[in-house]
Amino acid sequence: MNSSAITSVPVFSTRDITKVYRMGEVCVHALRGVTMDLYRGEFVVLLGPSGSGKSTLLNILGGLDVPTGGSVRFLDHNLTQSTDRELTQFRRDHVGFVFQFYNLIPSLTARENVALVTEIASNPMAPAEALALVGLGARLDHFPAQMSGGEQQRVAIARAVAKRPDVLLCDEPTGALDAKTGVVVLEVIEQINRELGTTTAVITHNAMIAEMADRVISLSDGRVSEIRRNERKRPASEIVW
């Protein structure tokens, strides 16, 4: 596979980040000191049992949340010391999100859901182009309610990549889909990573999906338990589960 796009420039680097959720008397330690790097253009899969802190980590990388301790850098931005306003600007300029439950705006069509994001981006592609990229060129004017789960997820991906983000963060993008649809969605993500060179991090429970990645980072109980480099990236089309 073409790995030449991957460089040794770290896009993200986290040092010792912790995250504590305080709920009254009880403290939940979601992250207990995570140190890792994410390099430009690479495809990383985050693996780990439920509750191990994957989503928490991804949210912190994406600027949706801030860590309790430690530091997070995105290129020359220090995300730990950013204000809410700066984090918003960071998300707007650099990050594309894909959520497990799609989170499309039900009152907007596929094209408009994408436009919602391209309208506030500096160098976006046309919404139609982004939707063509995910194979939905023919469904531009359909509302979310008129689409299947897999189609909705592909709209969500189009929405995430249309602004040509530096990083694409996906939290269990196939979690709500069957295998066949899941593969279609994964192929789209793979293609985005390959063709646009977008640094991509995908959370999954599925070890098979991990074989698509350049690197696999495993979390358990709020810590990085293993980082493994795949010798050979398996294409999404070969994945079965």
Next chain:
Amino acid sequence: MVTMRAIHRKLLRNLWAMKGQSIAIALVIASGVAMSVMSLSTLRSLQATRETYYQRFRFAEVFASFKRGPLSLQQRVEDIPGVAGVEPRIVKSVNLIVAGLREPAVGHLISIPDHQPPRLNQLYLRRGRMPEAGRLEVVVGESFANAHGFQPGATVDAILNGRLRTLRIVGIVLSPEYIVEMNAADMLPDFKRFGVFWMPVTEMEAAFDMDGACNDLSLTLMHGALEADVIRQVDNLLADWGGIGSFGRVDQMSHRFITDEISQLRAMGLVTPIIFMSVAAFLLNIVMTRLIDMQREQIAALKAFGYHNGEVASHYLGFVSIIVTAGVVVGTGLGIWMGQGLTQMYTRFFHFPIFQFDMDWVTAGLTTLVCAVAAMAGTIGSLWSASRLPPAEAMRPKSPGEYRPSFIEKFGLQRWLPQTWRMILRQIRRRPLKTAFSIFGIAMAAGVVVLGNYASDALDFIVDFQFRQVQRQDLWINLAEPSATDAIHDFHHMKGVVTVEPFRALPVRVHSGPRSRRLSILGMAPDRKIFRVMAQSGDEPPLRNDGLVLSAKLAELLKVKIGEYVTVDVLEGKRPTVQVRVMGTVDDLSGTNAFALQPFVNRLAEEGPLVSGAWLSVDSKHLDELYAELKATPRVVGVTANAASIQSFLDTVGENQLRMQGFVIGFAIVIAAGVVYNTALISLSERDRELATMRVLGFTRAEISVVLLGELAILTLIAIPVGLVMGYGMAWLSSRSIHTDLFRIPLVIYPSTYARAAIVVLIAAVISGAIVRRRLDRLDLFAVLKGQD
């Protein structure tokens, strides 16, 4: 459309999807705004119209009448410092015989210069022409003319100076002095039995042997002159000519009547809209809060994509602005339209020769501001809490809320509760604040309906109280002048008379410190069956031989308490000035009165046992004969039938109030429906996922309806009694504000009003429930469960 941003489309689609709710909210706003604009604009217009009328037709400022004096008095009064202009006149009260009218009527004949318009109190000629001297021609006030269908050319018989003469009506006029044509002796206008006529002065002089004399002066004052000083000097001057006390506009009957009407309108026009606006603002706040709450996930998603808080806020504020703007625009338009109608009605009622509508833009602006602030506050409040929600929330499905067993279940009663009812109770229990707000909102709607109906209850009560409990006479007879008691004995012998109660009405001016009032002290017999002095509670305070019992309103105006003294200038006979003690007060509903036993009043006036009239109860079979006999009795100058008074009351005060009430009730219903509808729809959208899941689990449509409609039913049932109590409070506020000389509106609410309010809210609930039920039936399970909001 091509360039419209996606986020703006989202706004429009949200509006469209919630069109029912948006319209309901806009209507609530429109109701509040329309009420305010209507009543305050009408008020302004009425005041402005009256002011213009007064100025253009030179309404006098001080009025003085006396027995008879030389025309040279004009010069002497003009010399009083502060007096700007003086118009001497001859004014005479005469008995009229009107074809088709059984009972005698009273006319005021007023002199006008032969060939030019009077300098003060000028006339507006509505129809016909002005009279010429030497042919017994008169012009007549429009109210009397209309009451009898007189056109120019008609004639009226009058007894002038003891001789029956026929007056020829050549014109119909309006006068700023008689905007309301009523006799100063009466409590209410009676257009059929009281008329005002203007006649050339030479004719008046001849008819009443008043050559070179006059008995009435109208004055205007210089700017900054002290009215009280002028009145005192005029009174001193006129004392030699039999003056009965001059007075300013406050004591002028017509002026006072309109002032009262305006202040009633002001009370209605301020308090009711304020209540309406507060209700609308409150509801708006609740509804917006909940609407935004429902959009939390979308807000989080927008933020995750990089929308700033400001952009998200302006998106939702845009949504609110559209609704508020629509409500305000519709409400203002409606308010102007109704205000014009109402002003027109008042213009007709008061016979203003000019129509002037003054839109109250300040009110419109203010109400807009109130609505906008209320809506924005609700929106911003919940946006604030939504924006503090980390956008990470958007990545998770909504976490299930925390539920606990409801208190009913604590008592082990759940065995009898089906699952669905447990869901309802736990839902209510989980969000007590939200539940409380919903109840409060529906309750306010019920309260507003109570308020809307309250005024007509109060009117019913006044009519019953004033005309069936207090003044139970069939006829009220006034004598031409105070007479010995035998004048009354004659009445006993007239056919049809059952009971006769004599009274002495003594015109006085009552002072306390700088405050003073002109009124008549009523001296009565100790045991009265016909005319009673009665408090609202039904108690009858005993009248005294050593002091006065005052209307509570009069005591309040004069700022005197029981046991204190007031100065009484008697304005008749020997005109003594005496200190009189206030022995009691009575919270009567009408007029500013002073009561005592008759001997006390006679003693005040330093006169013998004189009476000024009597109250009669009459066998209605012989009413016609009695009227005929009274017409032939020269001593009798006024006969007022109680039935006519009631009619007149209902025609004047009643009709205007009820028209206004109609609007209030209409709006109250709109508000009630708007609130209940919104509450129902919001809880539907909040729980659609849950309900869809239940459908999937095999519950029937009817069963899932129970979850939602059961909650609505419980909220409504709790809200209704709360609302009735709130309605009582609102009525109390409004009764506090309607407190004029002429009438006090008591705080009376009949059970039927409560029932009506409950029914309106119930109907609104049933209709809203039906709409929700229809929505439930069309609930798209698949879409809901796919995770759509």
